[in-house]
Amino acid sequence: MHPKAILGACSELLQDVLTFEHPADAVVSRYFREHRSLGPRERGTLAETVYAVLRRKLLFDHLAPSGSGPKARRLAILGFQGPRDFLLAALDEPEKRWLAQCDAVDRQALLERHRHNLPEWLVEPLKAQLGAEFWALAECFNEPAPLDLRVNAFTDKREDVQAELRRAGIAAVATPYSPWGLRLADKPALTRLEAFTRGAFEVQDEGSQLLALLLEARRGEMVVDFCAGAGGKTLALGAVMRSTGRLYAFDTSAHRLEALKPRLARSKLSNVHPAAIAHERDERIKRLAGKIDRVIVDAPCSGLGTLRRNPDLKWRQSPQAVAEMTVKQAAILRSAARLLKSGGRLVYATCSVLPAENEDIAAAFTAELAETFRPLPVADILQHVKVTQPGLTAGPDGGAYLRLWPHRHQTDGFFAAAWERR
Numbered sequence: 297m298h299p300k301a302i303l304g305a306c307s308e309l310l311q312d313v314l315t316f317e318h319p320a321d322a323v324v325s326r327y328f329r330e331h332r333s334l335g336p337r338e339r340g341t342l343a344e345t346v347y348a349v350l351r352r353k354l355l356f357d358h359l360a361p362s363g364s365g366p367k368a369r370r371l372a373i374l375g376f377q378g379p380r381d382f383l384l385a386a387l388d389e390p391e392k393r394w395l396a397q398c399d400a401v402d403r404q405a406l407l408e409r410h411r412h413n414l415p416e417w418l419v420e421p422l423k424a425q426l427g428a429e430f431w432a433l434a435e436c437f438n439e440p441a442p443l444d445l446r447v448n449a450f451t452d453k454r455e456d457v458q459a460e461l462r463r464a465g466i467a468a469v470a471t472p473y474s475p476w477g478l479r480l481a482d483k484p485a486l487t488r489l490e491a492f493t494r495g496a497f498e499v500q501d502e503g504s505q506l507l508a509l510l511l512e513a514r515r516g517e518m519v520v521d522f523c524a525g526a527g528g529k530t531l532a533l534g535a536v537m538r539s540t541g542r543l544y545a546f547d548t549s550a551h552r553l554e555a556l557k558p559r560l561a562r563s564k565l566s567n568v569h570p571a572a573i574a575h576e577r578d579e580r581i582k583r584l585a586g587k588i589d590r591v592i593v594d595a596p597c598s599g600l601g602t603l604r605r606n607p608d609l610k611w612r613q614s615p616q617a618v619a620e621m622t623v624k625q626a627a628i629l630r631s632a633a634r635l636l637k638s639g640g641r642l643v644y645a646t647c648s649v650l651p652a653e654n655e656d657i658a659a660a661f662t663a664e665l666a667e668t669f670r671p672l673p674v675a676d677i678l679q680h681v682k683v684t685q686p687g688l689t690a691g692p693d694g695g696a697y698l699r700l701w702p703h704r705h706q707t708d709g710f711f712a713a714a715w716e717r718r
């Protein structure tokens with residue numbers, strides 16, 4: 297495609313994304329479905345340009361008014377992810393002069409908001425937690441995330457899959473914390489690989505893999521993934537259980553559970569039982585009360601730990617939405633806890649970096665149910681599963697909770713707390 301056509305497509309797509317009516321990934325996928333002639337390179341340029349604009353939206357909104365032409369086009373020029381010569385071939389002379397002026401702006405002299413590109417309501421809780429380290433996180437949030445894979449421990453060994461990828465020309469290194477993880481240097485197409493179709497791996501952030509590890513599910517147990525979604529954690533748990541016992545995958549979204557089906561078929565697991573529930577107090581939950589060995593609640597959350605992958609969330613979330621979410625999180629955790637038998641383990645997790653969705657929910661649960669649930673320090677569990685690197689935990693005594701940060705651990709931002717039923 298000619299540079300002018302590509303830039304035109306970027307502006308058109310951005311216009312849609314920037315209404316924020318739908319998640320950016322859904323808008324991008326729909327655009328690609330409606331424009332089937334776009335090749336993989338063109339799709340890459342379009343998607344990366346849109347994401348670059350979402351990441352640095354405050355800076356680009358600040359620079360855009362000095363240019364001319366439609367705003368979406370100016371933003372697409374500022375965020376364009378392709379060779380500079382290619383971009384210049386799409387611009388007229390005034391646009392080239394304007395871009396040169398924008399390039400010359402001293403980034404360090406900008407206002408804080410134009411450097412961190414985060415909404416103010418989010419800056420405050422992050423600075424309160426991180427102090428000067430806030431800037432390292434802000435920079436990290438504005439870069440794309442690496443691509444992590446989880447090797448299916450039921451069917452394959454990590455080093456074998458790594459070697460198989462190498463033979464296909466794909467460089468991958470073992471992840472530092474998860475025993476099942478491989479981190480890729482690039483973003484190659486994976487779905488046509490034989491290793492993918494036979495279920496030897498799934499795409500999954502290393503942090504997400506650690507959450508499944510914390511449950512320490514065993515062979516033959518009754519386990520519930522309460523908010524299973526498309527089954528990222530479910531598949532990891534089923535593999536740890538060596539396809540034995542019974543693993544219920546619950547979710548209120550039948551649509552998300554539907555996306556689990558093809559993944560499940562690839563995985564060769566036969567112990568997973570997906571079931572849509574109406575809400576967290578569903579009859580099915582009541583029938584299983586007191587019968588389950590382990591329950592993971594991967595709660596619906598703001599997703600603000602995933603800003604590298606979903607930068608539109610910082611513009612689509614709000615303090616009100618987070619406040620509503622916390623009520624839901626507490627209710628789901630309380631209901632899910634009823635499933636556990638004596639001695640059973642409960643794990644609560646989110647991909648949020650806000651204490652309101654994390655430590656506050658965990659502390660309130662501990663306080664409310666102190667007679668029934670004993671907090672399990674995550675540091676002890678990590679030791680037990682031989683993830684011994686320091687710095688993964690936080691909270692009381694430094695070891696109460698899992699706390700992963702993109703700039704420290706190269707994972708998405710994750711939180712987890714664990715309890716044992718007395």
Ligand SMILES: C[S@@+](CC[C@H](N)C(=O)[O-])C[C@H]1O[C@@H](n2cnc3c(N)ncnc32)[C@H](O)[C@@H]1O
Pocket residue numbers: 504522523524525526527528529530546547548549552573575576594595596597628
């Ligand atoms: C963070 S996502 C789960 C991601 C999934 N565990 C994975 O690893 O791929 C949270 C899920 O909670 C589901 N959910 C929302 N409200 C729920 C409820 N009351 N009970 C159970 N699941 C719920 C959402 O549909 C969503 O799929």
